[in-house]
Amino acid sequence: MTLSKVLDQIDRDIPAATDRLLELLRIESISTDPAYAGQCDAAADWLVADLQNLGVKASKRATPGHPMVVGHFGQNNTGPHVLFYGHYDVQPVDPLDLWDRPPFDPAVEETANGKVIRGRGASDDKGQLMTFLEACRAWKQVHGTLPGRISFIFEGEEESGSPSLVPFIKENADELRADIALICDTGLVGQNTPAIVTMLRGLLGEEIVITGPDKDLHSGMYGGPAINPVRVLARIIADLHDDTGRITVPGFYDGVPELPQSVRAQWDGLDYDGRELLDEVGLSAPAGEQGRSLLEMVWSRPTCEVNGILGGYTGDGFKTVLPSQARAKISFRLVGTQDPFKIREAFRAQVRAALPADCSVEFSDHGASPASQMQIDHPAFEQARAALSDEWPEPAAFVGCGGSIPIAGYFQDLLGVNSMLIGFARDDQIHSPNEKYDLECFHKGIRSWARILDAMNQ
């Protein structure tokens, strides 16, 4: 019954745990703005001190950017060695006037949906990473030690593209390698279903610039005989999908797996069909591939999106210009074993083949990363699923994630370490004004980690 003692300790300690989080939230660790470099450093120091309080050998490690915090506990212990990842940097706070309270003066607020911790970073990722540290703290208070072997890595550049992360992992691979990584930067599914992300979509980014005439023309003098690159680009974009919503790039679906029946059944049984995702943004109908469920579209199917388009005169009023150039930023979300490099070549070939006479195209590469598929046969996955199901009203689910979380790919590729992505965010307005973290999520998140650590160390 030692787990129940740990859970009781967590319940008793929630007010103090909340105060500790508020203290961390007051540090203005915005990583994208050099003016806040000192505050990023202060957040790293705060975490080093907190880890040391837990008995962890922790230190701040310099990088060309903001420092890493690395810590190790129980290196000679038996049991699985886990590497816990979080980030202490936060998003900028603009537009400041849309905040109902100063973003770095956090507080617990009563709302119609219960108590929330309000402030920049309350959810992403300070609140989430503290769930794990508070679980460790309660464990230590009950047991006098932490469970098993735990290493920690906290970065300070996640919100600015993690430029120092890959070099740091490479240089310190032997030190960081573990049996499994735990990443706390994701959310619940709906309101009450805890989720373990087992699939992350990859991303291929391309920019194309189509040039027709060598200068902008007058559409009266030239309209008719002169090719209009906006029309060419529009045709290329329109032809990237067929009438059923499938992407037309040759070979695009090579390596796209059909959802296993077991996973489909699990998703169909969820207390969540993703409709609220659309409701929140004023949409009603899933617009992706015909015959796919909404959850499939976003968790397990590849996509092609236009992220930006520009050509000709776009200011106020009207200019009868026939533009010389048109450009678009286009990205593909990838799943399974789709090969981003093969898809890039096939996409470029399709664009080139669609060019009429007198048009040329330039391509720019904006990144190519394959999808990640976690190895869910690792016993930690079933242990965590059971542990989470014990804590929350709904049973835990293995889900996909539409976005790209590069850290899981780095751990796999650079360390050979499989990741479990578990987090407790609801609709927390991360990256936006009035970011919050439900006090319930913070509390149950801490309890969840205690259960998971307990299950992994039986």
Added chain:
Amino acid sequence: MTLSKVLDQIDRDIPAATDRLLELLRIESISTDPAYAGQCDAAADWLVADLQNLGVKASKRATPGHPMVVGHFGQNNTGPHVLFYGHYDVQPVDPLDLWDRPPFDPAVEETANGKVIRGRGASDDKGQLMTFLEACRAWKQVHGTLPGRISFIFEGEEESGSPSLVPFIKENADELRADIALICDTGLVGQNTPAIVTMLRGLLGEEIVITGPDKDLHSGMYGGPAINPVRVLARIIADLHDDTGRITVPGFYDGVPELPQSVRAQWDGLDYDGRELLDEVGLSAPAGEQGRSLLEMVWSRPTCEVNGILGGYTGDGFKTVLPSQARAKISFRLVGTQDPFKIREAFRAQVRAALPADCSVEFSDHGASPASQMQIDHPAFEQARAALSDEWPEPAAFVGCGGSIPIAGYFQDLLGVNSMLIGFARDDQIHSPNEKYDLECFHKGIRSWARILDAMNQ
């Protein structure tokens, strides 16, 4: 043989005529910039004085913007009453650093292609309007009077959309009405073929804004189920033309006349096929409707062009945004009796019908003017064609004009007066740095008007 005396007088007087034009070019009459209002006024004064020197009853007439110059000569004379139109305002001169000489310090320069008058307005439209005044001056020096009845109207807002023109013409319709209007603001066809514009394309301008989700989304979280308005817009634009280059808006071709065989034969016989228009801008192949000649495409066929498109993230680098909105400025050039208002409704209906679920569209009206077709059975047209053919190396042609020259429509609609558009611009970089007017065009332009006035007053 009085015409030959006038022509001789023109030849003798060219140095002085050039000096007069240079004087007018030194006046910095940029109409779009309020800082130059005084200079616009000075240009109007200069023209009033010059008309008075010619014996014309001329005055500066106030408008809410820059003044009109109006003059009348020989109101009790017999012969056709002509109304001559030009504009004394000029385009802004930015970017100034691309000029090889100060734009308002004009001079005659020797170039590989002969002498040119270089400076802002040298061609558009000060140089062109002075061809007519210099023809009148030579006529007066030989005959002591001007031929027939001539009225003059010079506006100072042509380069800023002529806001005062329609009200002024309406208020002074009785005073301005004439047998035919002469408008000198167009060009030669190719290098040596004088042209009388008999068809002007109309213009319909539309802006559409398509909204999908009510905010910009993350393309990882939403890519798949969320409708992307850029893709919707691209499809709408792509579907505006069929595979043969015809426009698909229902009823669009109602009122588009086939070219009369006589006109087609004339165009086919021209020493000009329009290829140099494409060569100049790096194009090689006419991209308009299949089965139409290049000159047909630009002079007598309607078009649909995208003048601008914008949606999502278009700055440096890449953002995986799924945009809330996409917008385009789209214009139609109209010919014959195409009805811009019917076409607007049909276009809007086509766009609305193409909207998938969850998308809405807003339209903005950016003007609608039908095409103009001159009544070429007026005897002045054949008289002018013969006169121009006598002056230039190639016979004169009746041509179309791809652009919209609203003044001809205003004279037709508000005064019931037919226009002859005759001008002598070559590739004069009007609206651009280093604008010029070939001294040969200035000289032969003056001689052309003397011949035309002579022919009209036989």
